């Protein structure tokens with residue numbers, strides 16, 4: 001993933017029993033209602049007149065109850081359950097590895113079998129818990145076609161786009177592991193309300209450029225926010241893009257989630273180097289698309305991500321230029337301490353430089369671009385953890401925390 005966290009050796013590793021899906025069967029996860037109805041009737045298992053009702057039942061089992069086995073769908077007859085299980089799967093990906101940091105951060109390696117979309121893939125998904133909420137960082141592609149010069153993912157070729165099933169399953173599997181779905185005997189009325197959930201927010205900030213996999217991302221996010229299913233508020237879902245301008249309006253109109261822009265530079269010369277897609281869609285076009293983003297208001301702001309690179313984009317002049325560039329756009333600024341990786345030529349800005357930059361931005365009226373004082377307390381606490389306590393390195397913790405802020409829609 002972009003914010004690659006090498007937790008190895010600093011975390012508890014748990015090998016999780018595998019419940020691998022049958023590769024040859026199509027999955028019902030990630031289909032729209034119409035697609036699911038079509039799949040059920042085309043299989044000959046469900047008559048057309050029953051399709052709508054069956055989809056409704058399955059939708060509830062899959063997305064409200066979080067069931068991953070047809071055998072548990074008790075209001076569906078045994079014979080029908082068996083027939084469905086012969087034709088389809090609703091299984092989770094295999095969990096290759098689960099790492100749990102001392103501060104509760106979790107990283108999973110999910111393995112998806114080959115299912116139509118080509119070769120099997122492995123994906124990392126990260127969960128960051130916080131007081132009263134938790135953010136899941138989801139991937140949209142394996143690798144990336146773009147080559148942002150400070151991003152580790154940018155050095156890896158695109159392996160393939162993830163399917164809607166694979167994108168959505170990162171959320172389902174994380175909720176399984178966190179105990180976020182109701183127990184089998186919980187009555188329907190007692191199902192966890194969205195406020196009490198472990199995964200309260202999601203950010204499309206893992207591996208890949210989500211707007212280069214628009215249809216699959218759209219399907220997965222519409223299912224994640226569907227009111228009769230997973231019911232995650234669109235205000236709590238943030239899609240981050242490097243600036244695929246032609247897809248930005250559609251993101252607002254067709255998906256309706258919060259938008260984050262990986263800005264990182266305030267002039268075309270520098271942004272061409274850091275985020276090369278800028279050569280295709282320069283700042284002027286990007287800013288125009290942001291100003292026109294559907295539903296924008298002071299309560300629904302765009303988050304501008306800005307990675308702090310030592311002596312590259314971290315001067316007070318840069319801070320001034322940033323404030324000038326965003327003038328008139330309802331915006332939040334998210335300063336991300338650079339997370340170094342082996343082979344990179346960049347360094348993270350000094351902490352004092354980040355604070356000076358943040359202060360300038362705060363004074364210009366942008367709230368808490370890095371951690372709030374409460375967050376700093378947590379950071380301090382994290383820094384105080386002792387030897388066996390699997391703490392993250394400081395820069396990793398900062399990068400994670402900055403990323404979480406980006407994912408915090410209001411409610």
Ligand code: SAH
Nearest residue numbers: 002151205208209240241242262305338339
């Ligand atoms: N491709 C999308 C979403 C994934 S990257 C995008 O570029 O927006 C999520 C965020 O992490 C982006 O803002 C990206 O610029 C940032 N990022 C990538 N590598 C990073 C690194 N090494 N340190 C800090 N932030 C990084």
Ligand code: SF4
Nearest residue numbers: 144148151154208242
């Ligand atoms: Fe990394 Fe750039 Fe791809 Fe985002 S668009 S994942 S920052 S290479």
